[in-house]
Each structure stands twice: as structure tokens, then as C-alpha cells.
Amino acid sequence: MGSFRTVLPLFLLVSTALASTPANAAKEARATVSLDADRDGLDDDLEQALLEQFVPVLQLSAGECDGSPAEFRPGLPQPQLLARNGTLYGQSFPRTSPTVSGRLIELHYYHLWTRDCGRGGHALDAEHVSVLVRDQSTTTAREEWKALFWYAAAHEDTVCDFSSAAKAKDLEAEDRGATVWVSRGKHASFLHRGACTWGCGSDVCEGSKSWRASRVVNIGEAAALLNGAGWIRSTRWPMLEKLGIDFTEELMVSLSKRKDPGVMTLHVPLRTPQAVLLAGDSTADALVASGSKTGGALAAAGGSTDTAVMKSADKAWGALGTAGVKTGNAATKSTKATGRALRATFRETGRFLGINRK
Numbered sequence: 001m002g003s004f005r006t007v008l009p010l011f012l013l014v015s016t017a018l019a020s021t022p023a024n025a026a027k028e029a030r031a032t033v034s035l036d037a038d039r040d041g042l043d044d045d046l047e048q049a050l051l052e053q054f055v056p057v058l059q060l061s062a063g064e065c066d067g068s069p070a071e072f073r074p075g076l077p078q079p080q081l082l083a084r085n086g087t088l089y090g091q092s093f094p095r096t097s098p099t100v101s102g103r104l105i106e107l108h109y110y111h112l113w114t115r116d117c118g119r120g121g122h123a124l125d126a127e128h129v130s131v132l133v134r135d136q137s138t139t140t141a142r143e144e145w146k147a148l149f150w151y152a153a154a155h156e157d158t159v160c161d162f163s164s165a166a167k168a169k170d171l172e173a174e175d176r177g178a179t180v181w182v183s184r185g186k187h188a189s190f191l192h193r194g195a196c197t198w199g200c201g202s203d204v205c206e207g208s209k210s211w212r213a214s215r216v217v218n219i220g221e222a223a224a225l226l227n228g229a230g231w232i233r234s235t236r237w238p239m240l241e242k243l244g245i246d247f248t249e250e251l252m253v254s255l256s257k258r259k260d261p262g263v264m265t266l267h268v269p270l271r272t273p274q275a276v277l278l279a280g281d282s283t284a285d286a287l288v289a290s291g292s293k294t295g296g297a298l299a300a301a302g303g304s305t306d307t308a309v310m311k312s313a314d315k316a317w318g319a320l321g322t323a324g325v326k327t328g329n330a331a332t333k334s335t336k337a338t339g340r341a342l343r344a345t346f347r348e349t350g351r352f353l354g355i356n357r358k
């Protein structure tokens with residue numbers, strides 16, 4: 001007992017002496033405020049630091065109808081505009097993978113808008129970009145995080161999905177944010193400007209100007225939202241679904257094995273009909289103008305990421321993929337065949353979406 005009493009003051013003395021150096025004081029301070037409020041196992045300070053390090057540079061098109069990404073009033077169950085002030089919302093959570101070794105974290109950046117004002121427009125619009133980062137340091141060195149892969153969502157989980165992914169080094173975005181093109185009014189995100197024309201032809205990236213978020217607000221995780229982001233759960237938009245992982249094991253394997261540099265388009269089976277569909281906007285416009293309501297319905301479904309569509313997405317991709325290959329093959333033969341094949345695709349699309357009358 002006596003020896004314990006002797007040792008304790010000495011221990012306190014040593015602790016105080018250590019804490020008095022600036023380096024130790026900073027360390028102590030960090031240790032005491034370290035929080036994991038969203039209960040994902042990551043220090044929330046680290047989450048914020050990484051979100052700020054890798055914040056993407058968005059290329060916003062000239063004539064953007066909704067101004068800037070919006071901040072929503074915290075603490076409400078429904079999204080209510082606070083200001084169009086260029087806020088980005090972020091998410092950061094740990095990942096593990098048998099394919100990619102090391103300590104991994106997936107970061108999501110949500111640019112949220114009060115409306116989609118393109119074709120098939122609607123109130124509220126949630127789009128996002130993601131990056132998988134890895135700690136490159138050894139156990140004793142200072143943490144050094146580098147990006148491995150980037151992902152950009154474009155009309156995700158709709159028939160017009162043209163989301164893409166790439167290795168960070170191919171985008172020269174290993175230690176910082178990638179450049180991402182955001183289409184005017186539709187707000188789909190693209191890792192390559194040239195891909196902007198593919199999302200069912202309603203996307204335009206013209207006269208773009210670089211834009212960097214004024215701040216990134218961490219929304220936490222679905223089970224423990226932070227910063228009053230309860231409005232994410234609103235059924236008025238499909239935000240909650242976007243909080244899941246983007247870098248599936250399958251995608252990580254594909255990206256790791258990929259030898260060609262550049263951006264990889266996802267949902268490849270859809271590529272052919274989409275190319276035909278909007279080798280112009282004009283094709284879809286013509287169909288709509290000619291009285292085909294299916295064209296309009298398809299565009300509307302593409303923009304709204306309807307919940308019912310998302311639920312049946314797996315079946316839908318299969319059905320569309322098959323229809324798409326047939327359509328694409330037919331389309332290469334003649335213009336007439338293109339028209340017939342397109343109408344067939346629209347019918348097929350409408351059937352599984354439940355929006356076609358026949």
C-alpha cells in the first residue's frame with residue numbers, strides 16, 4: 001500500500017511533465033476529444049480530415065438552373081432548403097477486402113440539389129462521387145492516405161445509369177480530389193467529360209467552371225446520422241440507399257485487373273442501346289414528339305430514381321441487357337431497323353418498369 005502511494009505521485013508527475021511538451025499536449029488533447037459518434041469504428045476527426053483532403057473538384061456547367069449544391073436545415077425529418085451555398089455532404093466508413101490489402105476507408109461526397117431541372121425533372125436531387133483510400137504508412141510512421149479508386153454516379157439504378165469508375169492514378173487524383181463533371185440541370189457525375197453525353201442524352205457539360213465545396217459536412221452512418229442529417233431518411237428521395245458501399249468486391253477486382261488506363265463504364269450491357277438512344281438527344285426527342293409516351297416515361301424514370309425501379313433493378317438490368325444487345329445489333333444495320341429496335345427496347349423497358357400501357 002505504502003509503495004503504491006509513493007509510485008502514484010511520481011506517475012502523475014511524469015505524466016504532467018510529458019503532457020507539458022507541445023507535441024504531447026496536442027496528442028493528449030486529441031485523445032481526449034476523439035469521438036466515434038456515428039459508431040463505425042473510425043475516429044470522427046480522421047473521417048473529417050480525409051473528407052477534406054479528397055474533396056473532389058466539381059466542374060459545374062454554365063447555366064446551371066439550380067445554382068449551387070444546397071445545405072439543408074439540420075434536425076428536420078424532411079429535406080428543407082437552408083441555402084444554396086455550396087455545401088457538400090460527406091460520409092466516411094471503414095472497409096475490408098480480400099482483394100485489396102491494407103487499411104481501407106470508403107469516402108462518399110454528396111452534392112444535393114433542390115431540383116432536377118432537366119428532362120423528366122423533379123424536386124430534390126441527390127448525386128454523389130466516391131473514393132476508396134488506403135493508409136500507406138507502416139505501423140510506426142504517420143498516417144499517409146492515398147486514393148486507389150474513384151467512382152462517379154450518373155443516374156444510378158435507373159435505365160439511364162452511366163456510372164463510372166477509375167484508378168486514382170489514371171485520374172492523377174491519388175492524394176487529392178478528382179475532377180468530376182456534373183451535368184447541367186440533371187447533376188449526374190462523370191469522371192470524364194466525354195462520358196457526359198451518355199446518360200440517356202439528357203446530360204450536357206458545357207462551359208464548365210471548377211468549383212470546390214466551401215465545406216464538407218459529415219452525415220455519419222445510416223444507423224447513426226450526424227449533424228442533424230435525419231432528412232436523409234425522407235422517402236422523398238433515395239438518399240438512404242446511397243449510403244451503402246460503392247466499391248463492391250467485384251468492382252475492386254475489375255479495377256485492380258484493369259490494364260487499360262482511363263475511366264471504366266459500369267453496366268456495360270446497357271451501353272449499346274444508350275449509344276443509339278441518344279446518339280442524340282434528338283432520337284428521344286423525336287420519339288416524344290411523335291406521340292410515343294414511352295420515351296417520356298423512360299426519361300422521367302431515368303431522372304427520378306424511383307424506389308420501385310430500384311427494387312426491381314437486378315431483374316431490370318438482365319431484361320434490358322438482353323433487349324439492349326438485340327437493339328444494338330439491329331441498329332447497326334439500318335436506320336429503319338434502329339427505329340424498330342428502339343421502339344422494341346422502349347416497350348421492353350416500359351414493361352419491366354410497369355410504366356408502359358401495352
Ligand SMILES: [Ca+2]
Pocket residue numbers: 035036037038039040041042043044047
Ligand atoms: Ca466514426
Ligand SMILES: [Ca+2]
Pocket residue numbers: 038040042047091092093220221
Ligand atoms: Ca463514418
